[in-house]
Amino acid sequence: MNIHEYQAKEIFREHGIPVPPGEVATTPAEAEEIASRFGGGVVVKAQVHAGGRGKAGGVKLASNAKDARKAAEKILGMEIKGLTVRKVLVSPAEDIAHEAYLGAIVDRANGAVVLMASPEGGIDIEEVAAKTPERIFKEEVDARYGLLEHQASRLAFKLYPNDASRARQAADIIDKLYASMIDAGASLIEINPLITTESGELKAIDAKLNVDDNELLRKEKIAELRDVESEASEEVKARSQGLTYIKLDGDVGCCVNGAGLAMATMDLVKYYGGEPANFLDIGGSSSPEKVVTALEIITADPSVKSILFNIFGGITRCDDVANGIVEATEQIELGVPITIRLTGTNEEQAVEILEDAGFSAMTDMDEAVKKAVELAKN
Amino acid sequence: MAIFADSSTRVVVQGITGRDGSFHTRQMMEYGTKIVAGVTPGKGGQKFDDEVPIFNTVEEAVEETGANASVIYVPARFAAEAICEAADSGVELVVCISEGIPVLDMLRATRYVRDHGSRLIGPNCPGMISPGETKLGIIPGQIVEKGPIGVISRSGTLTYEVVWALTQAGLGQSSCIGIGGDPVIGTSFIDCLEAFENDSSTGAVVLIGEIGGTDEQNAASYVKEHMSKPVVGFVAGQTAPPGRRMGHAGAIISGSAGTAEEKIDTFRENGVEVAERPAEMPKILSKVMNG
Numbered sequence: 149m150n151i152h153e154y155q156a157k158e159i160f161r162e163h164g165i166p167v168p169p170g171e172v173a174t175t176p177a178e179a180e181e182i183a184s185r186f187g188g189g190v191v192v193k194a195q196v197h198a199g200g201r202g203k204a205g206g207v208k209l210a211s212n213a214k215d216a217r218k219a220a221e222k223i224l225g226m227e228i229k230g231l232t233v234r235k236v237l238v239s240p241a242e243d244i245a246h247e248a249y250l251g252a253i254v255d256r257a258n259g260a261v262v263l264m265a266s267p268e269g270g271i272d273i274e275e276v277a278a279k280t281p282e283r284i285f286k287e288e289v290d291a292r293y294g295l296l297e298h299q300a301s302r303l304a305f306k307l308y309p310n311d312a313s314r315a316r317q318a319a320d321i322i323d324k325l326y327a328s329m330i331d332a333g334a335s336l337i338e339i340n341p342l343i344t345t346e347s348g349e350l351k352a353i354d355a356k357l358n359v360d361d362n363e364l365l366r367k368e369k370i371a372e373l374r375d376v377e378s379e380a381s382e383e384v385k386a387r388s389q390g391l392t393y394i395k396l397d398g399d400v401g402c403c404v405n406g407a408g409l410a411m412a413t414m415d416l417v418k419y420y421g422g423e424p425a426n427f428l429d430i431g432g433s434s435s436p437e438k439v440v441t442a443l444e445i446i447t448a449d450p451s452v453k454s455i456l457f458n459i460f461g462g463i464t465r466c467d468d469v470a471n472g473i474v475e476a477t478e479q480i481e482l483g484v485p486i487t488i489r490l491t492g493t494n495e496e497q498a499v500e501i502l503e504d505a506g507f508s509a510m511t512d513m514d515e516a517v518k519k520a521v522e523l524a525k526n
Numbered sequence: 527m528a529i530f531a532d533s534s535t536r537v538v539v540q541g542i543t544g545r546d547g548s549f550h551t552r553q554m555m556e557y558g559t560k561i562v563a564g565v566t567p568g569k570g571g572q573k574f575d576d577e578v579p580i581f582n583t584v585e586e587a588v589e590e591t592g593a594n595a596s597v598i599y600v601p602a603r604f605a606a607e608a609i610c611e612a613a614d615s616g617v618e619l620v621v622c623i624s625e626g627i628p629v630l631d632m633l634r635a636t637r638y639v640r641d642h643g644s645r646l647i648g649p650n651c652p653g654m655i656s657p658g659e660t661k662l663g664i665i666p667g668q669i670v671e672k673g674p675i676g677v678i679s680r681s682g683t684l685t686y687e688v689v690w691a692l693t694q695a696g697l698g699q700s701s702c703i704g705i706g707g708d709p710v711i712g713t714s715f716i717d718c719l720e721a722f723e724n725d726s727s728t729g730a731v732v733l734i735g736e737i738g739g740t741d742e743q744n745a746a747s748y749v750k751e752h753m754s755k756p757v758v759g760f761v762a763g764q765t766a767p768p769g770r771r772m773g774h775a776g777a778i779i780s781g782s783a784g785t786a787e788e789k790i791d792t793f794r795e796n797g798v799e800v801a802e803r804p805a806e807m808p809k810i811l812s813k814v815m816n817g
Contacts, residue, residue, distance in 0.1 A: 199773065253775035254629050256709040256739050259636050264778055277778040284778060291633040335629055335709070338773045356773040362602065362628045396767060407707065408681025408736050411762035415786075416803055418765045427766070432625075432682075460683040460690075462652070462666050463546075492666060492686065513687065514805050 149359040150197040151373045154237045156355035159332055163324045165339075166351045170239035179220030182238040184213035189241035192219040197378055198229040202271055206233060209241055234377060242353055247341035248307050248318075249273045250325060250352075254335050254360075261289040261329070263322060265303050269341035295326040317350045318342070332370055333363025382445050389441040390431055398423025399524045401452035401484075403442045405430050405464040413458045413517065420514075422521030425452045432463045439472020440479065447482055454485050454524035458513060461492025470498035474505040485523040489516035527727035528656030528701040529676065529718070530619055530645065531595055535660050538563040538584060538593035538617070540600055540608045542574050546623070547599035550664050551578070554597070557667040559660045563587035584615040595619040597653065597662045602626035605649060606635040609712075613642040620712070621662045622648035632710040639712055646712025652682045652704035665689075665702060673698015674729035675811065676722035678715055680707050680736050684762055688734055688804045695808030700728040707736070715745035723753050730756045730815050732807060733798070735789055737763030740780045742789040746796040756814035759793040760801045761786045 157167045169186070172195065173179035183190045190213075194206030201207055206228055208219035216238060226233045249269035255262040266284045268276045277284050285306040287299040297319075304318035321342065329337040338356040345351065364371040376384050386393035392407065396414075400422045404410035407429045414424040426446065430438050446452055459469050469490060489510045490498050499509045510516045537554070541547040542564025551574065555561050563581055564574045570582035581587040584596065596612040598605060598621065605624035612620040620639065627635075627649050639646045647654060653663010658672035669690045675697050679685040685704055692699065703718050705711055715733060722728045731753075735742035742761060749757045764786040782788060793800050799814055801807040 249774075251773070251775040251778070253779055254633065254709055255779050256741070257744070257780065259633060259710045261630075261633065262779060264775060273774050274777050277774075278781065281781075286779075291630075291637050330630065333628060333630060336773050336775050338775055340774065358773065360629050362626045363630075365626075366603065366628075394767065396765075404683075406681060406683030408679075408684030408734070408762050409687055411736060411764075411766055412684050412687065412760075412804060414765040415762060419803055424765055460686045462683060462686055463664060464683075491690070492669070514803065 149361055149364065149374055151357055151359060152195040152235070152375060153193065153355050154195060155373045156357040157352070159328050159357065160352055160355055163328045163331070165321055165324045165328070166349070167355070168239050168242060168351055168353060170237050172235050173220060173238055174224070174235055176217045176220040176224065179236055179238050180213045180217035183210065183216035186238070186240045190216050190238050191241050192216055192223060193237045193239070194223045194226065194228060194233040195235040195237055196228050196231050196233045198231055201228060204228045231378065242343060242351065243346045244343045245346050246344040249340045250322065250342050251336070251338040251340065252326060252329050258288060260291065261326070263287045263289065263295070263299070263303060263326065265307050265322070267307050273340060289326070295323065297323070313348065314344060314350060321350060321352070332357060333360050333367050334358060335360045382448065386428070386441070386445055389438050391438060391442055392427070392429040392431070393445055394427040395449065396424050396426050398425045399451050399453040400520050401425045401446035401449065401455045402458070403428050403430060403446060403455070404458045405432070405460065409458065409460060413456070413513070416514065416517045417456070417521055420518050420521045422524055425449055436468055436472035436475050439469055440476040443473070443476040443482070444480060447480055452484060454487065454520050455482065456516065456520035457486070457488040457490065458516065459490040459492070461490065461494060465494045466490040466492060466498035467494040467501060470501040473507065474501060477505070487516050487520040487523065489513055527725055528659050529721040529725050530647070530654060530701065530703065531660050531662055532656055533558070533659040535595045535619070535662070536560050536562045536591065536593045537662060538565060538587045538591070538596045540565045540584065540596055540598045540612065542566055542578065542580060543569055544599055548574070550599065553664070553667070554661055557661045559662065562591040562593050584611050584617065588615045588617060593617065595662060596621065598622040598624055600624055606631035609635045609646060609649070610638045613639045613644040618644055620644055620646045621653045622646065623651065623653055623663055625650035627708070629708065629710050632708065636710055636712055647703065648706040648711060650708045651706030652685060654701060654703045656701040657699050663704070665704065669693055670702060671698035673700065674727065675699045676718070676725070676728040676731040677702040677734070678718040678731065679704050679734035680741070681734065681762065684804070685734060688732060688760065688807055691804050691807055692732070692811070697808055697811055700725060709739070715741050716748045719745060719748055719753060719757070723755055728755065730758065730811055732811065733757055733759045735759065735761045737761070737766050737786050738784045740782050740784065743782065743792045746792045746798055749798050750796040757798050758801060758807060758810050758814060759798045760804065760807060761789045761793070
């Protein structure tokens, strides 16, 4: 789960990481009011679950409250990577003498949390990593002991080798960043940039935190940070039923059990000359209700011209899926042709259920995909 | 012969009385797996289906029955601890089917398992099957056939699709291992490749990957340097959207975007042939095995 910058900063504040003040506005008038209270120049930043905000024009400096209003007018309602901006964060503009990068991630290759720091922070950090990897410093955390003080200190002195005062501040921030990560159940946490002000103070002026979805059951406070409004509504609906749905640009609506098979099905749609309209994984133990929801979501997408079911029964029972399809078509008008492929657990019962309801079922994946692609072209 | 588990493997099921645990225990017994014990804390002394003794702890189960492998079906919030308990009780092979375990818990659990000298497969995986010998997990027994192909996969149903295509084409399997789709897992592609290379019953290996991470790329260089047996790959997710990636740490740590295209290219550069679709796998396998 993604959370917004202002929410991540709140977590930082709770852990004692220095963060500039800031307030959230949902209208230009609010942004103006907040800016006038802060006085002086402010920065207005889109709060949206997409990377590359700055490059998309979602971050603007304003020298006074009136300008802040104008900046908010431009940013609110703007689309960044398909998501509409509904909130902006207004913060006093900082004087910046230096920008560093601090981050921590679960490194799958080593099975450990790795902390990373670079004295070359800012929006081009990935380029720094690619071209001058020696400018990225790392510390691997042993899960048995957690982050040790000397590791934080070592990383901090890599950032500021000639400035013990800043290095001590940084070591403290690194320690608190790791604590924030563990407390929030984050799989990624980032400060980019970690600035040094003209007076030599370190501050986190941006914050990113991705929460591991598997933590949400035991971290209720973090789960409450979910901003349903900022997510695509079909994706929210799918999640409420235990489905995973991602909208794409094509016209073949796909409904599959298992993420790997779902991706392979989409690839095959493309291989046979079609374009998938979505990724939709109905998951393992699929009840008829899940299938009904899946069909509701797919048929609500006006670009879908043909629907494809691809089910390999294991834990998922084919007869459950068949019952779901029949139930759904009694409630909603599909409006487009449907191609059903199912094989595996309770395949015979499923075929019977479908045939009784006037559908036909296939067993070969390639044949089914070819047919669904053809039907989308008619 | 097979890798990791065969007909002599003695299995304890952790969470044997749960909904999934009981269903799949029956399926495993039907397949011929030696289920020697079950564990459900508080139900020690009872019997599962009048047959399998249930214990309160894995330690007791191991002492009483000589179990040397475990399969875990417990709910996510107990699963990391169940893995550690199995390792602490001397179980050599721990297969964790449970999904939804927080990754920070898995960092500790994988370390714990390694320190105790056990092997963990999973979590969030379909488990493994050595056709004609034993199955630990949920891979449907009717889609496999004994034979010379080793199968390694990160996914569940996609594995079934590929294995079924192999079986229909007369290409049986030595062992099929679902290593799991989570970021932190116990057994990697490379661990399985090494085991298949050393297994006399395996003639070729199928490696089923997907987008994300660099496991496939690492596996590809391992194949080039250490494998004499042919390996054929498949990567799902060529049409997956690039997404609205947040943060830079992922790209910095791996130096990779983890796309299907990058993985396929790395496979080919390292001499791993790639099937473009699951149904193509048998044809390519036959070619590389006879060539």
